[in-house]
Amino acid sequence: MQLFVFICGAAMILLGAVGVIVRSHPVHAALSLVLTLFGVAVLFVAQDAHFLAAVQVIVYGGAIVVLFLFVIMLLGVDRAESLRIDPVKVQRPLAAIVGLGLVGLIGGAIVQSRSTLRPRGDGIATATQARHDSNIKQLANDLFSNHVFAFEITSVLLVIAVVGTVLLARRPGRSGASDAPQASTGTKAGTT
Amino acid sequence: MFAQITPTPTWYLLLAAVLFATGAVGVLVRRNPLVMFMCIELMLNAVNLSFVAMAKALGDIGGQTTVFFVLVVAAAEVVVGLGIIVSILRKRPNANADDLAELKG
Known part of the structure; x- marks a missing residue:
């Protein structure tokens, strides 16, 4: 059963990843990205990371991909x-070499060091029928005891990101010119 | 006999390596800035997957906590990155990565 789940999740991940880099249409690439993200969520569940699987589906599959699709539709780059054409002649063979080299190097390191992978911590709580929230409790205990300062800093990061994006996405220079017609149509709509 | 094989953490790590390499090749090959950004998300997910596999293999919940922070930072990164891409593509529509080689606005 675990093998079946792993094979299904791996197939979803790899098909989606290849789809992202092969499909020429940006919307199709974004939908392939959803497939990959859901595959990663499946493998999170298979490894007792239930809370992270839920967050993965909500944040990545829900928010981030919708943001991508929104930008694609908004800018009309769809x-x-x-x-077919390769603007730089040797780019694709070189990229393939880089990809195979990365797989070879990282895979070699993983295979060589696999004997050192043995449990040394407290263990991951497995969710059972009786204790179905054990993963969330364990994660929250670690988050709010050992990493509480980083958690607070995260809120500062989010505020900075929101303010920065508002400043970036505002149309500079033409704000006065673009505000005036909107104001006039607004008053017209109000009077009629 | 087939059902007795359980996937070890090494399998997950190898899968994450393949996913990471796919994302890296995508960043190198594609020219649309939005698709390049999606490939960066692929690489982030590969790292998340290997963090969770390590948390399971080493029996340490810290790996999952790290993935939580990676998710938050990735969300902030996507917001800022898409803001930059929107402001660039609004000035010159259909610009690809070659047109943006200079940082001129």
Whole structure:
């Protein structure tokens, strides 16, 4: 059963990842990204990370991909990009070499050091029928005892990101010109 | 006989390595800035997957806590990155990574 779940999750992840880099249409690439993210969530569940699986689906599959699709639709860049032509001649073979080299190097390191992977911590609580919230409790205990300062700093980071994005996405310079027509149409709509 | 094989943490780590390499190849090959950004998300997810596999293998919940922080930072990064991409693409529509080689606005 575990093997079956792993194979299904791995197939979802790899199909989605190949889809992201092969599909020429940005919307199709975003939908392939959803497939990959859901596959990662499946493998999170298979490894007793139930809370992270839920957060993965909500934050990544819900918020981030919707943000991508929103930007694609907003900017109107949703036309297929021709992948037949290769602007820089040697780029794709070099990229393939880099990819295979990365897999080879990281895979070699993983296979060589696999004997050192043995439990040394307190263990991950497995969710059972009686204690179905054990993963959330364990994660919360660690988060709010050992990492509480980092958790607080995270809120500062989010505020900075929101303020920075508002400043970036505002149309500079033309604010006075673009505000005036909107104000006039607003008053017109109000009077009629 | 087939059902007795359980996937070890090494399998998950190898899968994460393949996913990371796929994302890296995507960043190198694609020219649409939005798709390059999606490939960065693929690489982030590969690292998250290996963090969770390590947490399970080493029996330490700290790996899952780290993934939590990675998710938060990734959300902030996507917001800022898409803001930059929107402000660039609004000035010049259909710009690709080659057109943006200079940082000129």
